[in-house]
Amino acid sequence: MNENTVLEVENLNVFYKNNKSSLFSQNKKIQALFDVSLSMEEGEVLAIAGESGSGKSTLARTIVGINRDYTGRITKKYENDTPQMVFQDPYSSLNPAKKIGWLLKEPLRVDRNKKWTATEMDIRVKEIMEEIELPMSMLERSPAQLSGGQRQRICIGIALMRSPKLLIADEPVSALDVTIQAQILELLENLHKKHGISIIFISHDLRVVYKISDHVMIMKDGRVVEYGKTRDVYLNPQHEYTSQLLKAAGIIQE
Amino acid sequence: MSNPGKAFKRNIRENPYLLAGMIITALILLMILVGIFWTPYDPTQMNSAEKLQGISLRHIMGTDNMGRDVFSRVMYGSRITLLIAIGTVAIGTIVGTAIGAVTGYFGGMMDEILMRIIDALFAFPSILLALVIVSVFGTGWIQLLVALGIAFVPSYARIVRGEFLRCRNMDYVENARLQGVSDLRMIFVHILPNIKGVLASSILIGFNNAVLAEAGLSYLGVGSQPPYASLGKMLSDAQQYMFTTPSYVLCPGIVIVLMVLGFAFLGEGISRWK
Numbered sequence: 001m002n003e004n005t006v007l008e009v010e011n012l013n014v015f016y017k018n019n020k021s022s023l024f025s026q027n028k029k030i031q032a033l034f035d036v037s038l039s040m041e042e043g044e045v046l047a048i049a050g051e052s053g054s055g056k057s058t059l060a061r062t063i064v065g066i067n068r069d070y071t072g073r074i075t076k077k078y079e080n081d082t083p084q085m086v087f088q089d090p091y092s093s094l095n096p097a098k099k100i101g102w103l104l105k106e107p108l109r110v111d112r113n114k115k116w117t118a119t120e121m122d123i124r125v126k127e128i129m130e131e132i133e134l135p136m137s138m139l140e141r142s143p144a145q146l147s148g149g150q151r152q153r154i155c156i157g158i159a160l161m162r163s164p165k166l167l168i169a170d171e172p173v174s175a176l177d178v179t180i181q182a183q184i185l186e187l188l189e190n191l192h193k194k195h196g197i198s199i200i201f202i203s204h205d206l207r208v209v210y211k212i213s214d215h216v217m218i219m220k221d222g223r224v225v226e227y228g229k230t231r232d233v234y235l236n237p238q239h240e241y242t243s244q245l246l247k248a249a250g251i252i253q254e
Numbered sequence: 255m256s257n258p259g260k261a262f263k264r265n266i267r268e269n270p271y272l273l274a275g276m277i278i279t280a281l282i283l284l285m286i287l288v289g290i291f292w293t294p295y296d297p298t299q300m301n302s303a304e305k306l307q308g309i310s311l312r313h314i315m316g317t318d319n320m321g322r323d324v325f326s327r328v329m330y331g332s333r334i335t336l337l338i339a340i341g342t343v344a345i346g347t348i349v350g351t352a353i354g355a356v357t358g359y360f361g362g363m364m365d366e367i368l369m370r371i372i373d374a375l376f377a378f379p380s381i382l383l384a385l386v387i388v389s390v391f392g393t394g395w396i397q398l399l400v401a402l403g404i405a406f407v408p409s410y411a412r413i414v415r416g417e418f419l420r421c422r423n424m425d426y427v428e429n430a431r432l433q434g435v436s437d438l439r440m441i442f443v444h445i446l447p448n449i450k451g452v453l454a455s456s457i458l459i460g461f462n463n464a465v466l467a468e469a470g471l472s473y474l475g476v477g478s479q480p481p482y483a484s485l486g487k488m489l490s491d492a493q494q495y496m497f498t499t500p501s502y503v504l505c506p507g508i509v510i511v512l513m514v515l516g517f518a519f520l521g522e523g524i525s526r527w528k
C-alpha cells in the first residue's frame with residue numbers, strides 16, 4: 001500500500017443473511033457487493049453515487065466494520081483510528097434517552113487510546129461546538145428538542161470528537177430540506193479544508209458530488225460501474241449508466 | 255417543557271388515572287407505614303370475649319374468629335403482601351431484564367435456547383409454577399416470594415427481549431458501536447434507558463399480578479404462616495365466616511382490591527405520561 005493511501009479496499013464481496021430462506025433452500029445468503037475495489041489518498045474526498053439499493057450504505061458499513069460478513073481486503077493506514085460515520089437519518093442516529101452533551105462526550109469516555117479527564121472533555125466539547133456552529137446551551141437538550149439540521153451537526157460533531165482520519169458521510173443531507181442541506185454541506189467542506197480529513201461522501205445528488213469530490217465511484221446493483229477523477233468522469237463518462245445518471249440530473253444534454 | 259416540576263403538574267391535571275393511582279397508593283402506603291410503628295391492637299393478641307365482632311368504634315374492621323382486631327391485622331398483613339409483591343417483582347424484573355437484554359441483544363444460538371426454556375416456563379400459568387416450586391421447597395413467605403419471583407421471570411424476559419430486538423440495529427446503537435462502546439455498556443447505558451417507560455408500566459402491572467398471585471397462593475394454604483398473615487391468608491382464613499361476620503372477609507378483600515386498583519391506575523397514568 002502506498003504511503004499516502006489512507007484506505008484501500010480490494011475485491012470486496014459483502015453478504016447479508018437471507019431472511020426469507022427456508023430450511024432447505026440453497027440461498028442462505030444474499031450478496032450485496034460484488035468485487036468492489038477502491039483506494040483513497042490522504043485528504044481526498046471520494047464520492048459514491050448510484051441509485052437506491054445499489055450498495056452504497058453497505059460499502060460504508062463494511063468499511064467502518066458494522067458488516068462483518070465479507071471476503072476481500074480492507075486496509076487502513078491508521079490502525080488505532082476507527083473511521084467514523086454520519087448516518088443518513090439524523091432522526092434515528094442519536095440516542096433519544098440522552099442529552100446532547102452526554103452524547104458528545106461518549107466517544108471520549110470509551111476512548112481506548114487516551115484517558116480523558118473531565119476538564120479535557122469539557123474543553124473538547126467546547127471546541128467541537130464551535131466547529132459545528134451550535135451554541136453551548138444546546139448541550140442540555142435532548143435530541144428530540146433539536147431540528148433535523150441541528151441534529152445532523154451534532155452527529156458530525158460526535159464523529160469528529162476523537163479527530164478521526166477518515167469520515168464517512170452516508171447521504172448526510174438527504175433527510176433535510178434544501179436550505180439546510182446547503183449549510184451542512186458547507187460545514188463539511190470547511191471541516192475538510194481546515195483539518196485535511198479524508199471523507200467518503202455518499203450521495204444521490206450528482207450536482208453536489210461534482211462540487212464536493214475529487215474522485216467519484218458510480219455503483220449499480222452492488223458493482224462499481226465507473227470510478228475515477230470526478231472531472232474526468234463527468235466530462236467523459238465511459239459507461240452508458242453514468243451518462244444516463246448525468247442526463248437525468250441535467251448535467252449533460254441529451 | 256424541560257421543567258420536570260411543570261410537566262408533573264400538567265400530567266396530574268390532564269391525567270385522572272395518575273392522580274387517582276397516586277392517592278390510592280399513598281393511602282395504602284400510609285396505612286402500612288403507620289402499621290410499622292403503631293397498630294390499634296396487637297395483631298396477634300387473642301381475646302375470647304370479642305370473637306367475630308362486626309364493625310364498631312372499638313374495632314373499626316371488627317374482629318376475627320380468635321377475637322383479634324382485623325384492622326391491626328390488615329395493617330400488618332398489607333405490609334407482608336407488599337413485601338412479597340416488591341420481592342417478586344424485583345426478582346422477576348432483575349433476572350428477567352438481564353436474560354431478555356442479553357438474548358435480545360446478542361441473538362443467535364444462546365437466544366434460541368434460552369427463549370425455548372422461557373417458552374416452556376411460560377406455558378405454565380405462573381401460579382401453577384409457583385405452586386410446584388413451593389411444594390418442592392416448603393411453605394413460608396420467603397419460599398413464596400422466591401417461587402413467585404421465578405414465575406415472573408419469563409414475562410419480563412419476553413418484554414425486554416422484544417425491546418432489545420427492536421433497538422439493537424437502530425442507527426444510534428450502531429453509531430455508538432462505531433465509537434467503541436462495549437456490549438455491556440451498550441446494553442445497560444445506551445439501550446436500557448430507552449425502554450424504561452415500557453419497564454415502568456410492566457413493573458406496576460407486575461405488582462398487581464404479584465398481589466393477586468400472593469392472595470391466590472395464600473388462599474391455597476401456602477405462604478405466610480400463623481400467627482402473622484398476609485392479606486391473602488386472612489381472606490382464606492375468613493371464608494368460613496363469610497355469612498356470620500361479613501366484615502372479616504370484606505375488609506382484607508377491599509384492601510387487596512384497593513392495592514391492585516392503585517397500582518393499575520398508576521401504571522395507566524405513567525403509560526399516558528406526556
Ligand SMILES: Nc1ncnc2c1ncn2[C@@H]1O[C@H](COP(=O)(O)OP(=O)(O)OP(=O)(O)O)[C@@H](O)[C@H]1O
Pocket residue numbers: 016017030032050051052053054055056057058059
Ligand atoms: N440488513 C440487510 N439484510 C439483507 N439485505 C440487505 C440489508 N441491508 C441492505 N440489504 C440489501 O443490500 C442491497 C444494498 O443496500 P444498501 O442499503 O447498501 O443500498 P444503498 O445504495 O445505500 O441505497 P439507498 O440509496 O436507498 O440508501 C439492497 O438490495 C438491500 O436490499
Ligand SMILES: [Mg+2]
Pocket residue numbers: 056057058088170
Ligand atoms: Mg443507503
